[in-house]
Amino acid sequence: MTETTPVLDDLTDFAVREHRSLWLDAWRRLISNRTAMIGLIVVTIFVLSAVGAHFFWQYDAKMDLDYGAKLVAPVLRVSEEFPEIHIFGTDKLGRDIFRRVVHGGWNSLRVGLVAVSISLAIGGNLGLFAGFFESADLNRFEKTLLMAGIGLSLGALPAWIARQPFQSLLFGLLGIVSVSTPSFLADKSKLRRLLFGIFGMLVGAIFGFIVGPMVALVCGVIGLGIGLLLAKPVSGKVFSNIVMRIMDIILSFPSYLLAIAIVAFLGPGLEKGMIAIGVVGIPIYARLARSAVLSVTQKEYVLAAQSVGEGHGRILFKHIVPNILSPIIVQATMGLANAILSAAALGFLGLGAIPPEPEWGAMLGDSYKYLSSGAWWAVLFPGLAIMFSVLGFNLLGDGLRDALDPKMRV
Amino acid sequence: MGRYILRRLISVIPTLIGVTLVIFLFQRLIPGDPAVAMLGEHATAENVARIREQFGLDKPAFLDRDALAEGDLPGFFDSQYVSYFGRLLQFDLGDSIHRRIPIAETLEERFPATVELALLAMGLSLIIGIPIGILSAARRNSILDGTTMVGSLVGVSVPIFWLGIMEIMLFAVILKWLPSGGRLSSGVAIEPITNLLLLDSLLTGNWAGFTDALKHIIMPAVSLATIPTAIITRMTRSSMLDVLQEDYIRTASAKGLAERVVLFRHALKNAFLPVITIIGIQVGSLLAGAVLTETIFSWPGIGKWVYDSILGRDYPIVQGVTLLIAIIFMLVNLLVDLSYAMLDPRISYE
């Protein structure tokens, strides 16, 4: 049989499709996606002009004033009457709108990047750890850390009341004891809880007594509660629940409104706007990262890594983080668009950049009162600038989603 | 079902307390002495004292450990936050600093204006967004779909305050078709029943009043509706696309059902679940967007009120209205959850 069979020397699978890496594949999809390319081009123009203007085109907002050229309509050619070219016209102080729009881009870019960085750094990490703790079994060390943390932070209340910082350390220690004695009286858990409760009450009451009997009473009651809580080592789910509950509180406010309210109390300023917009964005990334982690930890490759005994840190950063990056990247791109839009809204309400700093929203807010005089250019161009830069990031984010989403692969 | 609703209501309480805490903490963000910040540098000592009294600024923020040290247990709880929370429980949102009248009083006259605007905007978004979303999903990659996708992206990218300004420029300044702001022309009166002017004028058969109110509300409603429309369209489309990939849609087609029936009976009910969530979130964006829209169109609702109060540093108003909006937003999201349970048989109430 083997004689009559002409065995070809290489039985290689030329049928198998050539291997392509995920990122290369994504990039190819991105550049073949027309809308994404338009977005990429718009974003590139926006970033280059903003950065270029900031570093290579001197502009001193405080000195920019020309009462002789107030509210001049766009001038494209030099003439007797208009000695200078203003392709976007001038505003109520005779400032060249084109110049201010280009320099305003730098501020928008800054706000976007800083705000998204704040949201991403805080929210992304919270969500990452919340999701991981929720799904993974904590090891001894992590449990100890968690319980010590809970003891310390809860203990801070009686410590503050009795002005005895040392007290909270004792509660932290109680948390550690709780983890390291899981079998101690475990079958008589009521007795165990009672012992922990009594110890907590004693800690509270003794330290409280230094200040006064009433303080001893209050601290004793609080200590009892903390002791009872600490008796049972908690799972990582508690951490996740606490984090997500706090996120829920932030999400209970419509995001715009919360940013406006924060800046209303902080006082106006570009930096304060960045912080407000960044804080408001935290829960979005926290939720996204958490749900992405939860879906990834059920995947076979993570289970496999766990089963061969890889450490938690290694699993988290080698197996989980790379696999949740794509939704985060998409959200961050869209988040830039959102931050620019929010910053403009704050600026428009007079809560963002402080005049005469060039900022698109503030430029609109300045000029719209002159609408009845027909100075359309003073509101048209800053608005278009906002719209196109936001649109650019949104188009790019949309294209990235299509490019990075493996579900869409045929 | 009743127990499910009750349980969901109870689960909202901790978040609600958290919200009051955040709003209470707002005033801690004020740089310097809050009383001086509210009244300005040249405030009279008497006024500063009044503000300190109203806010209990001489009390500690949360708990009074000094009082406790002296053995005064009730005094331990006599703090700014506790008394703020106690007032809230009695539906007391505080007083305006400058007008010195309860916030709730002004709210009564301002709130219906915002509700009317938000309802109309939401109605517009739903009427436009859902059918277009369904159609572009059904005709994926068609010209209609392409236009919808680009249009909705432009919709979420356009600053609504700028859109409002451009509308005023075109329709009020240049064409003079519509009034540039306000809720009614002077001289036009509508007998108040619900304080929703469109509804009241219809109820009383006041046609002149109705057209005037409609002319005033149309521009703010359109600009306020822009973002929700775009988002609802996109969500409906993508959710429909997901559902149309499902096997049960193929089953429905294999049964010989017409495309219309497959789309509206078999796909829409499934696709609608995520859309409802988005609609709930959009209610929040409408109420928040009202600050911008109402400011531009001088619409006498709570948004404009917040803006004026920010400028006048009338912080209690900002706090009160923010709290109110947050509570409404939470209730809407609760309703969304409940309607989920009603629409999806897989979710049980227990």
Add this chain to the structure above:
Amino acid sequence: MKPLMEIKNLTTRFHTQDGTVNAVNGISYSLDQGEILGVVGESGCGKSVHALSIMRLIQIPPGEIAAGEVIFDDRDLLKLSDKDMRSVRGHEIAMVFQDPMSSLNPVYTVGFQISEALILHKNMNKRQAKERTIELLNLVGIPEARKRFDNFPHQFSGGMRQRAMIAMALSCEPKLLIADEPTTALDVTIQAQIINLVIKLQQELGMSVMWITHDLGIVAEMVHRINVMYAGSIIERGFVDDIYNHTLHPYTMGLLGSLPSIDEAPGTKLISIPGLPPDLVDLPSGCPFFARCTYREERCAKEQPVLENGLEEGHSVACWRWREIQKMGVS
């Protein structure tokens, strides 16, 4: 006797970003009244796509039925208007799909989804449709059918859902039932129940059945004829005994060889076919099985073999070397 359905040169493609996928490449065969036909092949060989093409349930775009005829009851289904085609679907040709878990709409009751077809094609009113649906549920062996009518799919087990799907498919007494791997997602005991149910119903109702599967073992017991498909083409076709006893195509031999058998001595190695099926975007110009074939020669790389008559009546094969392979005496 005139066949119930005759397929000529059916060709279906999908236009994707990575190129044109040639899913079905000009297949032709006929199906008799009352026949049970098995369509066998690996996943991705075009067996499901060809069924969906018959039903015209291919999404266009990206799909395209590029050529061919499907003559069913003297009409070319591919040329029918959309409206006429709808009255064929579910009425004259019905289909049962692979995954019963996802093939029923989760937000409607099972009863409603079955009655829907009756109301549509049989002009029944709601009450009549309900009674008929309950009969059907009884027929497919769902206990307490009247109570189950108002259940939602998630309240059914997998096997029960597939029974409900079969009830739905049979509701309008179709002339042809296409079952697309209806047992793949079910566990083994339930698989047998479903197969027996379909055979029983086929005999009672006298319809034709097309049973699509990747598992030759399943079809051996129930079908009359078998189409073996590979890379979008039929590479061997014949009555079930001929296919099993005088296998002609090396691919079918491989499929049979990879079938575990109880008769085999323990320790016998399972034979598997090396390699993977060809990329449907970039089909080789010769025989599609060339890369994996142990008997290949130069000619196979250049020219694609077409179906030709084999040893028995009605047994055909698409292979250049089937005679030589037969002489080698391998089976």
